Amino acid sequence: MIQLKNISKIYGKAGSQQVKALDNVSLTINKGEFVAIVGASGSGKTTMMNILGMLDRQTSGEYYFENKVVSILSNNELASIRSGKIGFVFQKFHLLPKTSAVENVELPLIYTDHKDIRHMALEALNKVGLSNRIKHRSNELSSGQQQRVAIARALVNNPEMILGDEPTGNLDSQTGLEIVDIFQQMNRTGKTVILITHQQNIAEHTNRIIRIHDGKIVEDYRVQNPRNIAGELMKLDTMNK
Amino acid sequence: MNKKIIKSGVKFLLRHKLQSFFMILGVMIGVIFLCLTFAIGSSTEKQILDKMKGFFSSNNIFIMAGKGMKRGGPRSEGSVTTLKLEDMEAVLNAVPGVIRFDPMQTLSPCEVIYGNVNISTTIQGRSVDGEVVWNRTVTSGEYLNKEDVESAARVALLGSKIEKQLFGDSNPLRQQIRIGSVLFTVKGVLEEKGTDPHGNNLDMEVIVPITTMMSRLKNVDYIPAAKLEVDETKMAEIAEKIKTVLRERHSLNADVSDDFSVMTPVQAQEMVQKMKKIFTLYLPLISGVILLLSGIIISILMLISVSRRVSEIGLRKAVGASPKDIMLQFVFESVMISLIGGLLGLLIGLIGTWAIITKLGYTFYLPWQPIVLGVLLPVIVGILAGIIPARKAANLDPVKSLA
Known part of the structure; x- marks a missing residue:
């Protein structure tokens, strides 16, 4: 589904001080994979996610999305791919303020040809277990609930690929696990899920871990026994009691 | 698709009432001024022309004491003692055509x-x-x-x-x-x-x-x-002869200017024209400037709005909004605001004008210019004021705006 060939991303103008955020990265991710991209801050993982999500363009190398060359697409064409095939979940949620949960989830549909956007948004909220919070405004929701709204927003277009940029970064460990649980469920329905994280324990819930350091892939391995969230949540529960 | 973007824009404006209010206010004041100046101008003008017919017919001449009707200057009426009843008798007797x-x-x-x-x-x-x-x-x-x-x-x-x-x-x-x-x-x-x-x-x-x-x-x-x-039929000729007779009677030397003034319907018409210019040219010009200012206000508020909504714009782009969609949204918001301001201004302006004119005892004439301009100008102002902020929003880098 995704293929990166010798991708480099350099910030700063030629001549001045340049930062190589990605250095000659090659990578293939197949449809239906659940991948964690891990690394310390400054390792280049966010740059990777921006390029994968077509929010940014690489300096050199080639990116193939469903066998199409991305670099030749116009901004409007990229917008249309993001709209139809990619769902984003951010660390800071990025919900619209003063706006209800359901309207936040409707946002991506505004830019599509879908007609019954309210119905689709409600369905997505149901999938993340927020059917009882649809009219609540962003500031009336807990951070875990806000992230669920954000996930519902990422799901509402029924995308091929979901990109999570530190989606558990602003959450406590239990809520974080609940969110990862949702990602696991999404992956089971056949969606490609890519999580960017610096938390090893979060990464261990995925099927494949790609470690980045100084803009290079230093490790790329399958997780033999991905951790089971339901069990861990139960363990946390008993600990709290 | 556009309908949904428009709906989303309307919701945004409703959620941000204070910001919307100030933008609306700017345009509203401009259009109110436009209404007042046009309506009062045209009503007064019509009024004056109507009364003029009764007061100053095409066969009337006014003679006034003093150097007289300098536009905008103080009227010397009452303080000038040179014009006598006998002068008028003399004019009647000496100037043929004076009835x-x-x-x-x-x-x-x-x-x-x-x-x-x-x-x-x-x-x-x-x-x-x-x-x-x-x-x-x-x-x-x-x-x-x-x-x-x-x-x-x-x-x-x-x-x-x-x-x-x-x-x-x-x-x-x-x-x-x-x-x-x-x-x-x-x-x-x-x-x-x-x-x-x-x-x-x-x-x-x-x-x-x-x-x-x-x-x-x-x-x-x-x-x-x-x-x-x-x-x-001999208006100009008569006016000249009156001047000669009065100058002679007042023993004015050639180097001394008239101590009276003679006003013919032509001159009266000129005065009306000058007055008309104030009402139909300068005053609307002022309201045009006010509208321009409100356009600048809208533009600035929209720019502030864009910089405050950077992450919203980044998000919209991330979830699939194209630069065109973002541009459309911001231009629409600005046009909406201006149009609401324009219509409110029109309503208040026309009611206000009606009240003022009725209070002055004049008849209210519904002028068409401010109604057309009051709708058209805000739309133009809205588009122009929205373009710069909208372009800025459309060209935002989603990566930076989501950071």
């Missing part, structure tokens, strides 16, 4: 008393020819006659409104009233005339013989002005 004249002399304010009713109003001195020259006769009793004027008789004609206020339903004719400290006999009641271009209610006026006015009420031997009826 008749009526000298003017005014006393205002002046107390008019009957019984225990005491009203402060304007007293006009008139001659026999006033009836024709001013095209105003009596509805009961008689107009002034030659004898009244020659003997400076203490007789008075009452405007219909002051007559009602003094006498109510009883018959005023041959009753004694006091004007200032002098006793007068009511000789007639004047026909209704309404309000003149200066806003004076003519139906509150009292008319007395010019001679009585000069000798008994004001104690002067001059007049400030006179209205002449002339042969309108």
Whole structure:
């Protein structure tokens, strides 16, 4: 589904001080994979996610999305791919303020040809277990609930690929696990899920871990026994009691 | 698709009421001004032209004492003592084409008393020819006659409104009233005339013989002005001859300028045109500038709004909004705001204008210009004001705006 060939991303103008955020990265991710991209801050993982999500363009190398060359697409064409095939979940949620949960989830549909956007948004909220919070405004929701709204927003277009940029970064460990649980469920329905994280324990819930350091892939391995969230949540529960 | 973006824009404006309010306010004030200036301008103009027909027909010339009608300058009426009744007699006799004249002399304010009713109003001195020259006769009793004027008789004609206020339903004719400290006999009641271009209610006026006015009420031997009826086919020629006669009588040397002024309908028309220019050119220009300013305000507020909504814009882009979609959204928001401001301004402006004009006693004419401009200009202002912020929003880098 995704293929990166010798991708480099350099910030700063030629001549001045340049930062190589990605250095000659090659990578293939197949449809239906659940991948964690891990690394310390400054390792280049966010740059990777921006390029994968077509929010940014690489300096050199080639990116193939469903066998199409991305670099030749116009901004409007990229917008249309993001709209139809990619769902984003951010660390800071990025919900619209003063706006209800359901309207936040409707946002991506505004830019599509879908007609019954309210119905689709409600369905997505149901999938993340927020059917009882649809009219609540962003500031009336807990951070875990806000992230669920954000996930519902990422799901509402029924995308091929979901990109999570530190989606558990602003959450406590239990809520974080609940969110990862949702990602696991999404992956089971056949969606490609890519999580960017610096938390090893979060990464261990995925099927494949790609470690980045100084803009290079230093490790790329399958997780033999991905951790089971339901069990861990139960363990946390008993600990709290 | 566009419909959904528009709906989303409307929701945004509703959620951010304060910001929307200030943007709307700017346009609203501009359009209110536009309405006021246009409506008051055109109503006043129509009013003046209508009254002009009664006050200043195409066969009238006004002669005024003093260097006179310098536009915008102080009127020297009253302080110039050089124009006499005899001057007018001379003009009538010496200038062919002058048919008749009526000298003017005014006393205002002046107390008019009957019984225990005491009203402060304007007293006009008139001659026999006033009836024709001013095209105003009596509805009961008689107009002034030659004898009244020659003997400076203490007789008075009452405007219909002051007559009602003094006498109510009883018959005023041959009753004694006091004007200032002098006793007068009511000789007639004047026909209704309404309000003149200066806003004076003519139906509150009292008319007395010019001679009585000069000798008994004001104690002067001059007049400030006179209205002449002339042969309108020889207007310019007559005006010139009047000047010659008056200069001769006032013994003015060639190097001294006139101590009087002669105004013909052409000059009156010019004055009206100049006035019209103020109302229909300068005032709308001012409201145009105000609209321009409100456009700048909208533009600035939208720019602030864009910088405050950077992460929203980044998010919209991330979830699939194209630069075009973002551009459309911001231009739409700005046009919406301006249009609402325009329509509100139009509503308030027209109601306000109607109130002011009615209060002034004028008839309200619904002007079409501000209605068209009040809708069109805000839309244009909205588009222009929205373009820069919208472009800025559309070109935001989603990566940076989501950081």
